Amino acid sequence: MKIHYVPTVLLLGSAVLILLVGAGFLLKGRAVRRSALTFRSRAVAATGTVVALEAKDLSFGAEPDTRYFPRVSYLPTGSDEPIEAQTLTDVPSPPPRVGDQIEVAYDPEHPDRVDVAATEGDAEGAGRTWFVLAALTSLVAVGVAAAWLLLVFVVWTS
The missing domain is CATH 2.40.50 (OB fold (Dihydrolipoamide Acetyltransferase, E2P))
Structure with a gap:
């Protein structure tokens, strides 16, 4: 089996970058939720x-x-x-x-x-959009990594 370095770096590198974007969305969602809870506690x-x-x-x-x-x-x-x-x-x-x-x-x-x-009490909905974006972005990152695995095991081993 021959490893093709350029596609490997591109696919795995983009998967990591997409995963980092997903983590950023998750952190933004947590910040929005925390802000809503803080508002509710002081309201x-x-x-x-x-x-x-x-x-x-x-x-x-x-x-x-x-x-x-x-x-x-x-x-x-x-x-x-x-x-x-x-x-x-x-x-x-x-x-x-x-x-x-x-x-x-x-x-x-x-x-x-x-x-x-x-x-009041609906703070659990705060940040939901960011959490959905984080999940979808993470799913895309896993898909890119799976595409790399498919290339490794199906295309490059033939």
């Missing part, structure tokens, strides 16, 4: 007024999935000035109307970071 409840509603369509198949992100105005504890901010997550269905009162949770250190209180 203070308040009542906000919906001043606008932004609809975002997510469609991965034939049917679009519309999510609604309210812009709320609320008065933080110890402040005379109301804050207006877009919520970090969407609201559960049915969405509130402009002028409706909803319960929100905000970060006292960064009052412009506000979330709908009804989504």
Whole structure:
């Protein structure tokens, strides 16, 4: 059996690089999840007024999935000035109307970071996209390494 060094270096080197990208996605997902958990641990409840509603369509198949992100105005504890901010997550269905009162949770250190209180405890979804990207990238890296093995055992040994 003759080892072909150029394809070996290219395939295994690219597999390692792709795996490192996957590890980067995993670390980003962990950072997003940690940030969400930190936000939830510091969050203070308040009542906000919906001043606008932004609809975002997510469609991965034939049917679009519309999510609604309210812009709320609320008065933080110890402040005379109301804050207006877009919520970090969407609201559960049915969405509130402009002028409706909803319960929100905000970060006292960064009052412009506000979330709908009804989504409290949903931090396990934070970073999910990054975790899926990490898994898919790692799967591609394993596929590239498997292609190298296929070359070794099937093509180069013949």
